[in-house]
Amino acid sequence: MDILGYFREEMWMNVYGYHRTSTKEQHLDRGIEEIKTYCKEHQLNLISIFTDQQTGKNFNRPRYTVLVEDVLRPGDTLIVTELDRLGRSKRDTMKQIQRFRDMGVRLMVLELPTTLMDLSKMDNSLAKLMMETINNMMLELYASMAQAELEKKEKRQREGIAMKKQRGEWDDYGRPAAIGQDEFNQAFARVASGEITPTELRNELGLSHATFYRYRKKCLENFPDILQTDR
Incomplete structure (x- = not known):
């Protein structure tokens, strides 16, 4: 493929974005803007950005389910800003990454430069294998970091709840003190x-x-x- 053909293919492949916040109080704007800006700067054909506002502990999210089960097709590209916006459970996140590979969908994570390289364009098989290995290691590392951060947050929440109960400020989990x-x-x-x-x-x-x-x-x-x- 000549260089012009390469850029035409990159420009017109279908690209979808996905962004998630843990609660409805958090804003989606920043992540959406990052995805739009990247696609504009690299002339990528961004079709739509799907969003959810709920926990990343699992993948039972309405818009994510629609995106993966009904929208994405072989040859499409999915962009997320950070791996933990995709999910925060290492096991489940790695399963989703493998699912994309099996579907023939390319995953790009803006915080991971190795995922932004299109390895299918590399002619050197050894170099390609090395980059694939590095990419897989980086994805697993970031998935581990996301889960560790989630576990640390949950530990702090449990400790905070326990202290509230000791002080008599919390009757049951999630329920304010019944009386001052x-x-x-x-x-x-x-x-x-x-x-x-x-x-x-x-x-x-x-x-x-x-x-x-x-x-x-x-x-x-x-x-x-x-x-x-x-x-």
């Missing part, structure tokens, strides 16, 4: 004075047994003298 500690302390004074029983107060506040006694413990730690009249 100061409000409980004032209410518990009625128990200490003998006005009502602990069970009556617990029912009045709508607290579980464990939650009620967690608040009670903290109250007595802050106001030990109340034990003199606690019944």
Whole structure:
């Protein structure tokens, strides 16, 4: 193929983008703009960019599913800005990469220069094999980094939840504290004075047994003298 034919092929092959954020509060704009800019600068025929706003822990995402199952065809190219925008589970991400290979779809990751090289154009078979090996190693490395970052984030979340529970600021996972500690302390004074029983107060506040006694413990730690009249 002559050089003009090469550029014509590169320009008119169908290119699709995919970008993902973990939550709806995060903006998709930056990733979308990066993909558009790259395609414009390299004269690539960008057809569409598919987006999802949900976790990258798995690939059960509506727009990604449509893209892979209904849109991509052999000879197409898929562009993502970073590998973790594709997914954050190493095992599942590598399975998706192999799926693209089996489909005859080229994956380009803008943060990985080795994926931006079209190895099919290389004439030297040894050089091609070396670049394919390096490319595979880089993809696996970045997939490992994405999973490690996800695991670190989840660990911090678990630790944060555990600390909130210890402080009595979290009743159950994902549920705000049922009552403020100061409000409980004032209410518990009625128990200490003998006005009502602990069970009556617990029912009045709508607290579980464990939650009620967690608040009670903290109250007595802050106001030990109340034990003199606690019944």
